[in-house]
Amino acid sequence: MTAASEQSGAEVLLRALKDQGVEVIFGYPGGAVLPIYDGLFRQNAIRHVLVRHEQGAVHAAEGYARSTGRVGVVLVTSGPGATNAVTGLVDALMDSIPIVCLTGQVPTHLIGNDAFQEADTTGITRPATKHNYLVKRPGDLARAVHEAFIVARSGRPGPVVIDLPKDIMIGKAPYSGPPENGHPSYRPRTEPDPAAIGRAVDLLKGARRPIIYTGGGVINSGEEAAALLRTLVRLTGFPCTSTLMGLGAVPASDPRFLGMLGMHGTYEANLAMHGCDVMLAIGARFDDRVTGRLDAFSPGSRKIHADIDPSSVNKNVPVEVPILGDAGRVLARLIEAYEADPRSPDRAALAEWWREIDGWRARESLSFTQELTPGAVIKPQHAIRRLFEATRGLGKEVFVTTEVGQHQMWAAQHFGFEEPRHWMTSGGLGTMGYGLPAAIGVQIAHPDGLVIDIAGEASILMNIQEMSTVAQYRLPVKVFILNNQYMGMVRQWQELLHGGRYAESFMAALPDFVKLAESFHATGLRAESVEQLDEVIRAMLATDGPVIADIAVDPKENCFPMIPSGAAHNDMILSAATEDRAAGITDPGLVLV
Amino acid sequence: MAGDAGLRFATISVLVENEPGILARVVGLFSGRGYNIDSLTVAPVDETARLSRINIVTSGTEMVIEQIKAQLGRLVPVYRVADLGREGPHIAREMALIKVAGTGEKRAEALRIAEAFRARVVDATTESFIFELTGGTEKLDAFLALVRPLGLAEVSRTGIAAIARGTRTI
Numbered sequence: 126m127t128a129a130s131e132q133s134g135a136e137v138l139l140r141a142l143k144d145q146g147v148e149v150i151f152g153y154p155g156g157a158v159l160p161i162y163d164g165l166f167r168q169n170a171i172r173h174v175l176v177r178h179e180q181g182a183v184h185a186a187e188g189y190a191r192s193t194g195r196v197g198v199v200l201v202t203s204g205p206g207a208t209n210a211v212t213g214l215v216d217a218l219m220d221s222i223p224i225v226c227l228t229g230q231v232p233t234h235l236i237g238n239d240a241f242q243e244a245d246t247t248g249i250t251r252p253a254t255k256h257n258y259l260v261k262r263p264g265d266l267a268r269a270v271h272e273a274f275i276v277a278r279s280g281r282p283g284p285v286v287i288d289l290p291k292d293i294m295i296g297k298a299p300y301s302g303p304p305e306n307g308h309p310s311y312r313p314r315t316e317p318d319p320a321a322i323g324r325a326v327d328l329l330k331g332a333r334r335p336i337i338y339t340g341g342g343v344i345n346s347g348e349e350a351a352a353l354l355r356t357l358v359r360l361t362g363f364p365c366t367s368t369l370m371g372l373g374a375v376p377a378s379d380p381r382f383l384g385m386l387g388m389h390g391t392y393e394a395n396l397a398m399h400g401c402d403v404m405l406a407i408g409a410r411f412d413d414r415v416t417g418r419l420d421a422f423s424p425g426s427r428k429i430h431a432d433i434d435p436s437s438v439n440k441n442v443p444v445e446v447p448i449l450g451d452a453g454r455v456l457a458r459l460i461e462a463y464e465a466d467p468r469s470p471d472r473a474a475l476a477e478w479w480r481e482i483d484g485w486r487a488r489e490s491l492s493f494t495q496e497l498t499p500g501a502v503i504k505p506q507h508a509i510r511r512l513f514e515a516t517r518g519l520g521k522e523v524f525v526t527t528e529v530g531q532h533q534m535w536a537a538q539h540f541g542f543e544e545p546r547h548w549m550t551s552g553g554l555g556t557m558g559y560g561l562p563a564a565i566g567v568q569i570a571h572p573d574g575l576v577i578d579i580a581g582e583a584s585i586l587m588n589i590q591e592m593s594t595v596a597q598y599r600l601p602v603k604v605f606i607l608n609n610q611y612m613g614m615v616r617q618w619q620e621l622l623h624g625g626r627y628a629e630s631f632m633a634a635l636p637d638f639v640k641l642a643e644s645f646h647a648t649g650l651r652a653e654s655v656e657q658l659d660e661v662i663r664a665m666l667a668t669d670g671p672v673i674a675d676i677a678v679d680p681k682e683n684c685f686p687m688i689p690s691g692a693a694h695n696d697m698i699l700s701a702a703t704e705d706r707a708a709g710i711t712d713p714g715l716v717l718v
Numbered sequence: 719m720a721g722d723a724g725l726r727f728a729t730i731s732v733l734v735e736n737e738p739g740i741l742a743r744v745v746g747l748f749s750g751r752g753y754n755i756d757s758l759t760v761a762p763v764d765e766t767a768r769l770s771r772i773n774i775v776t777s778g779t780e781m782v783i784e785q786i787k788a789q790l791g792r793l794v795p796v797y798r799v800a801d802l803g804r805e806g807p808h809i810a811r812e813m814a815l816i817k818v819a820g821t822g823e824k825r826a827e828a829l830r831i832a833e834a835f836r837a838r839v840v841d842a843t844t845e846s847f848i849f850e851l852t853g854g855t856e857k858l859d860a861f862l863a864l865v866r867p868l869g870l871a872e873v874s875r876t877g878i879a880a881i882a883r884g885t886r887t888i
């Protein structure tokens with residue numbers, strides 16, 4: 126490498142990003158990253174989207190990544206820029222979203238001196254990322270960037286931080302292309318062990334009450350994995366359920382799909398998990414929202430668990446057949462082996478199992494009662510159903526993001542997701558304020574898509590500043606607020622667990638969301654009662670630009686079914702009318718989140 | 719501890735890329751997830767100092783030990799994780815520098831015990847000895863118990879270094 130061919134660190138960085146196929150960066154400038162911004166200014170290959178808060182940049186990159194399957198890229202300045210990004214990084218870590226986050230840093234000679242806007246970014250983000258780098262030598266720059274992309278997208282995906290001291294960006298640095306042999310030490314196993322596949326098929330063929338339980342890993346693996354999962358479900362005729370993160374892998378309309386499982390999952394999904402004799406878990410991690418009380422979780426089943434992350438296997442629940450590998454590869458091998466196996470499954474037992482499941486289904490655990498007389502208060506579930514119905518047949522690809530709370534659970538329960546990568550929500554971390562910036566990222570990736578953030582009035586205020594980003598880029602994002610005037614999910618727990626003492630969960634002094642929309646150059650709409658709902662939805666969908674639709678919903682509505690924390694799957698509260706509502710709640714359960 | 723229901727000790731060796739922050743990553747993993755560290759040693763082990771070996775003695779239930787191994791294994795700079803006790807026989811050694819201060823009969827007794835344990839005297843004054851002792855953790859513990867009443871003043875232990883017996887390598 127001759128000196129003449131050396132470029133500045135910032136140019137090397139941008140070239141590496143380009144070679145990694147990066148088209149968009151979500152970011153926010155500051156002193157430490159000015160050389161990078163200068164480099165961005167002088168090129169056209171990579172587009173920059175200016176957010177209004179660094180947390181928003183990460184969530185936007187998450188929305189971009191999750192809806193495209195590509196790595197989302199973030200650029201923030203040192204110190205407060207980096208610390209503001211931390212919530213987004215942890216969010217991406219928990220939900221396995223591939224992100225590369227570039228953080229500015231003070232020049233190398235000032236590191237450790239408490240310099241202006243210095244923060245120990247690699248120290249702070251070490252437990253917040255899959256991996257991080259501090260580039261201290263120009264010669265390490267290009268390699269660090271390429272490695273970061275490999276790490277972010279391979280194995281179980283996740284966020285990677287590259288901390289970039291300003292002097293490294295300004296000084297000369299050599300360029301090298303992406304490494305040909307992948308990463309030297311990080312080589313996650315993707316191809317499953319055939320012996321494990323064989324043992325899994327043994328169990329599946331002998332199953333009398335099987336269930337397939339899938340999660341975000343199937344989505345992350347790609348469209349191919351979701352297609353294979355559909356094939357497996359068709360081939361076996363087995364019932365299947367999904368975590369919050371896995372919705373859309375199997376179409377909600379498929380009769381073999383039992384709906385979401387877990388704390389706010391359907392009665393049939395949870396009872397089928399509880400009563401099954403063989404469980405096939407793929408790309409799901411037996412999270413506490415899913416298992417409920419661990420010692421009572423699916424007590425009579427033998428379990429197969431396929432996951433790309435060895436640390437997810439046997440972490441919470443011991444399983445008989447662990448399979449390490451990529452969800453798509455595992456599904457492909459399972460289907461081959463299942464079809465090649467001459468044993469025929471016990472059709473009679475399966476039919477009997479389905480009869481039992483249909484009995485649970487008949488309880489209609491997601492049902493609610495909507496009064497339709499004019500002036501009647503809107504039920505939040507009804508609002509989501511009507512929204513879902515209005516978006517079908519529009520001839521547009523529909524993407525839904527959410528904030529966190531009751532509205533999120535109602536969206537998961539009542540909006541039917543037919544495709545993977547069309548549902549973006551904060552699952553593991555449960556980050557209020559995720560939905561609006563995530564919607565921005567989705568809309569940037571899919572300019573012609575219909576992108577709706579189903580929001581709560583409390584959550585939306587956490588990153589409301591991103592309406593300004595929406596305005597700047599003329600993103601036609603629709604914010605659909607289920608306004609119950611409460612931190613509804615908090616209120617619900619206070620009602621059920623804390624004697625109805627609603628400490629600090631009432632949202633006093635809410636803004637006028639219509640005026641708020643208008644002040645951000647968007648359209649504001651409001652529905653006060655049930656007869657106004659459909660018209661507001663219609664007007665929202667007919668508007669070309671961004672909209673905030675403020676839907677006044679029943680402030681007292683609770684989200685059911687519910688397995689209280691610490692209770693077992695068969696200890697479910699089905700509705701507000703259920704007697705003895707806190708029945709399943711034990712003292713140990715009360716300490717759980 | 720190992721006597722408690724289902725708990726066992728494990729000696730885990732980890733071969734890592736010798737990059738800045740790797741030790742913080744490993745220690746952070748243990749503290750963040752609430753695992754025990756009974757002993758931890760780290761040093762570069764190849765001629766170019768590109769690779770380091772970390773030896774960790776930890777304890778937990780079988781499920782926790784398996785989690786620890788899996789969590790270590792998925793750290794990006796980690797090449798290999800070996801559960802030495804599980805993968806076959808192994809040797810584990812640590813070294814201690816032990817200062818015993820005293821005079822008269824106690825001083826003489828300390829020296830006799832040191833000879834019995836093959837501890838080397840690496841420093842001596844009229845009122846003190848520093849012993850260098852290498853061996854398994856139990857041997858060091860036993861020696862310390864014996865010299866404690868004789869004026870044990872200070873101890874510096876390395877923590878264990880461990881390696882598989884025979885031709886097996888990490």
Ligand SMILES: Cc1ncc(C[n+]2csc(CCOP(=O)(O)OP(=O)(O)O)c2C)c(N)n1
Pocket residue numbers: 528529530531532533555556557558580581582583584585607609611612613614615
């Ligand atoms: C950043 C953050 N802070 C606090 C919480 C705890 N929390 C979970 S749901 C919720 C209330 C959300 O209220 P809203 O957005 O109005 O949704 P609703 O439940 O009313 O539908 C709160 C405070 C959280 N999940 N995230």
Ligand SMILES: [Mg+2]
Pocket residue numbers: 530581582583607608609610611612613
């Ligand atoms: Mg609310």
